[in-house]
Each structure stands twice: as C-alpha cells, then as structure tokens.
Amino acid sequence: MTVAVRSFAKINLGLYIGRVRADGFHDLRTVYQTIALHDVIRVSVGRGSGIEILCEDPRVPLDSSNTCYRMAERVVDEFGAKGKITVEIEKRLPVQGGLGAASSNAVATMIGLERALKKSLTGATRLRIAAEVGSDLPLFLIGGTVLGMGRGEEVYPLPNLAATPMVVVMPEVGVSTPGAFAEWDALREQAQAAELRSAGQSRAAVPTQNRELTHLGASDRLLEVGRVLSSWLCDSPNTGAPAKGGSRAGSLLLDLVRTGIENDFEKVVFPQYPELRDIKRALERAGARYASLSGSGSALYGLFRTRPEAVKAEAQLRKQGVKAVATSTLTRHEFRRKSLVASR
Numbered sequence: 001m002t003v004a005v006r007s008f009a010k011i012n013l014g015l016y017i018g019r020v021r022a023d024g025f026h027d028l029r030t031v032y033q034t035i036a037l038h039d040v041i042r043v044s045v046g047r048g049s050g051i052e053i054l055c056e057d058p059r060v061p062l063d064s065s066n067t068c069y070r071m072a073e074r075v076v077d078e079f080g081a082k083g084k085i086t087v088e089i090e091k092r093l094p095v096q097g098g099l100g101a102a103s104s105n106a107v108a109t110m111i112g113l114e115r116a117l118k119k120s121l122t123g124a125t126r127l128r129i130a131a132e133v134g135s136d137l138p139l140f141l142i143g144g145t146v147l148g149m150g151r152g153e154e155v156y157p158l159p160n161l162a163a164t165p166m167v168v169v170m171p172e173v174g175v176s177t178p179g180a181f182a183e184w185d186a187l188r189e190q191a192q193a194a195e196l197r198s199a200g201q202s203r204a205a206v207p208t209q210n211r212e213l214t215h216l217g218a219s220d221r222l223l224e225v226g227r228v229l230s231s232w233l234c235d236s237p238n239t240g241a242p243a244k245g246g247s248r249a250g251s252l253l254l255d256l257v258r259t260g261i262e263n264d265f266e267k268v269v270f271p272q273y274p275e276l277r278d279i280k281r282a283l284e285r286a287g288a289r290y291a292s293l294s295g296s297g298s299a300l301y302g303l304f305r306t307r308p309e310a311v312k313a314e315a316q317l318r319k320q321g322v323k324a325v326a327t328s329t330l331t332r333h334e335f336r337r338k339s340l341v342a343s344r
Contacts, residue, residue: 003115006339007039007108008330009099010139011168011294011301014261017184025135025151026181031261032100032139032146033161034330035301037168038339040090041068041105043112048084051076055089059096059174067106067133074129075113078121085113096174098295100136107140108339127155136295143339144332157332164303164329165310167288169279169322171298175269180296183268265296276300279322286313 010032018027051072053062064070068087076085087109093101107130114120121129123141130137135152147156270277276293279300283291287309288302304310310326317324330338 001116002042002044003112004040004042005108005112005115007041007093007101007104008034008140008143008335008339009037009093009101009104009168010034010136011099011166011299011329012263012292013145014292015263015265015295017181017264020185021151023151026184027150028148028152030148030152031158032136032148032155034140034143034146034332034335035099035166035168036327036330036334037093037099037325039093039101039105039108041108041112042088042090043109043116044086045081045083045113045116046086049082051085051087053087053089055091057089057091057095060089060091067102067137068109070133071106071109071129072113074132075110075121078125078129079117079119081117081119087112094170094174094299096176097170097299098175098293098297099168099170099299100140100295103134103137104140106130106133107137111339142332143330143335160331160333161329163331163334165307165326166304166328167283167286167302167310167313167317167324167326168294169283169300169302169317169324171276171279171300171323173273173275173298175273175297177296180265180269183272184264187268263293263295266293269293269297273298282317282320282322283313286316288313 013031013033015030016028018029020026051069053060053066053069055062060066064073068089072085072087075081089105091101093099093104095101110121110126110129126141127138130141131153136148138153138155139146139148142155142157145158145161147158148154149156266277266280270280270293276297280291280293283300283302286302288304291300291302293300302310302313304313307326307328310328314324314326
C-alpha cells in the first residue's frame with residue numbers, strides 16, 4: 001500500500017537571530033506561515049528491510065543524510081516495525097530555497113508511515129521526534145500561523161491570519177543556511193568590534209564573563225523583537241474582525257510595514273547574492289505591499305491585497321525572466337484538511 005501526502009511549504013514573517021547557544025545553535029524568533037505550494041511524498045511498506053529514498057531531482061540526497069530517511073528511521077524504531085520502507089519525493093519546491101521543503105517532506109513521511117503502518121504516535125512523541133530531526137520540523141505538525149522560538153523548534157500556534165494572496169519567487173541559486181548563519185556571526189562580531197573601538201576599548205580589555213553576557217547584544221535584542229512581534233500579533237485587526245472599511249489581509253500588510261517586521265538574513269544574503277535584493281525590489285514594484293526573503297533564502301515572497309493583483313504581478317515578473325508563482329497563505333484548518341489526510 002502506498003500513502004501519498006502533500007508536503008506544504010512555509011514562509012517566515014520576520015526572522016530575528018540572537019546569540020549562539022551552548023548547543024551551537026542560535027536563538028531565534030520568527031513567525032512561520034504555511035502556504036499552498038507543496039511537494040508530494042509517497043510512502044510504502046513492503047517485504048524486506050531497510051529504507052529507500054527515491055527522487056528524480058539530482059540535488060536531493062538519497063542516503064541517510066536525507067531528512068525523510070532520518071525520520072523514517074526514528075518512526076520505525078518507535079513502532080518496532082518491520083519491512084522495507086520506500087519514500088518517493090516528488091519535488092515541486094526548490095532545494096535550499098528557505099521554504100522548509102526538506103523539513104516538510106520529513107513530517108509528511110512521518111504522517112505517511114503512520115497511515116501505511118496503521119499505527120499512531122502521540123502528539124508529544126511526534127513533536128519530540130520532529131525536533132530531533134530538525135529545527136523547523138515541528139511547525140509542520142501545527143500549520144497555519146506559528147510562533148517559532150528557541151532554535152526554531154519551540155512552536156506555538158497563533159491566531160490564524162486570513163488566507164492572503166501572494167507571489168513566491170524561486171531563483172535557481174541555493175543558499176546554505178549554515179553558511180548564512182556563519183556570515184551573520186561574522187557581521188555581528190565586526191559590529192561589536194567597531195562599538196568597542198568607538199568606546200576606546202579593545203575586546204581583550206573586556207572581562208570574559210562580561211564578553212559572554214554582552215555577546216552580540218543578543219538578549220536585549222530579542223527582548224525588543226518580542227515587543228515588536230507582540231505589537232504586530234496582538235493588534236486587533238489581526239486577531240479579531242476586519243477593520244472597518246478594510247480587509248483583514250489588508251490590515252496584516254499595513255501592520256507588517258508599520259512595525260518593521262524583517263528578516264535578519266537579508267543583511268548577509270543580499271550582499272552575497274545581489275540578484276535576490278533585485279527580486280525583492282521587483283516584487284515591490286509589481287505591487288507587493290510587503291516583500292521579504294523566506295528563511296535564509298533563496299526564495300522570496302510578496303504579499304498582495306487581492307488575488308488579481310498577485311496574478312498580475314506574477315505575469316509581470318515572468319516577463320522579466322523571473323520564476324514566479326501566484327499562490328496564497330494556508331490557514332491551519334486548510335493545512336490539516338489538505339495535507340494530513342493522506343490518500344491511498
């Protein structure tokens with residue numbers, strides 16, 4: 001029996017990077033939002049043993065480094081199941097695109113295996129396994145609008161944002177997330193060194209314990225980020241009825257601009273890939289009320305007030321040789337209805 005599961009993508013509505021933690025990861029604050037673009041994962045259990053990954057995209061690893069492989073290992077161990085596990089990945093989303101494709105694929109593998117084996121994991125077990133496999137996997141067990149904290153694996157469902165028209169641009173270039181984090185650390189170290197020089201100090205003159213306490217100014221920065229996100233998320237047009245004379249989606253766009261929600265990765269990715277900065281500007285010129293890099297990129301998106309505006313922008317960008325797709329954000333209800341109900 002083969003079980004097929006839609007593996008939906010995500011975007012980041014703001015992404016703020018804090019200090020490096022003891023485990024080597026960075027503290028993060030972000031709002032994840034699932035969107036209607038997706039891959040398809042097909043899972044089957046047959047005679048024999050082992051795990052086989054199939055994918056026609058040559059950029060997708062077929063060995064144990066694949067997140068679907070690692071997920072299948074953990075689920076099989078949890079159930080004590082036997083048989084040969086085959087996971088076929090039908091790629092529609094970009095590799096290293098910042099849309100969470102690999103993470104979403106892994107969660108779809110988990111759901112598909114549960115259906116194929118006719119067994120169920122508890123909610124807590126699903127979240128634990130997902131967090132073990134990767135930082136942004138747990139969000140795909142919730143869907144819709146999700147607050148991400150910690151290294152991204154601490155997830156909290158937020159009041160759903162209404163389905164919002166959007167255009168996603170998927171450049172051919174791939175951006176390495178570890179590389180982007182390394183560039184961010186280097187940028188922050190340079191900024192800190194400049195601050196020390198302007199104060200007439202040297203890094204060596206700062207006691208080690210104080211160096212740790214003030215490293216990158218991260219703690220204060222994330223506190224401020226918390227206030228910014230709270231200002232946006234708690235504003236009545238986003239959590240209640242639409243503002244008089246305007247749509248809830250329109251209020252979201254205005255709030256994003258007003259509160260200055262941004263993606264820190266743009267500060268290091270755009271200098272390395274100036275064509276991505278150009279695409280963001282092209283989205284804005286095409287009428288996007290808000291445009292941003294998703295994750296560490298390379299995908300970018302623009303949010304629009306209406307579906308016709310998004311479709312028109314898609315056509316304009318395609319004429320410029322840009323791979324653009326008009327789609328929409330996906331509420332939690334629609335995410336679960338369309339992806340977590342597997343088809344045989």
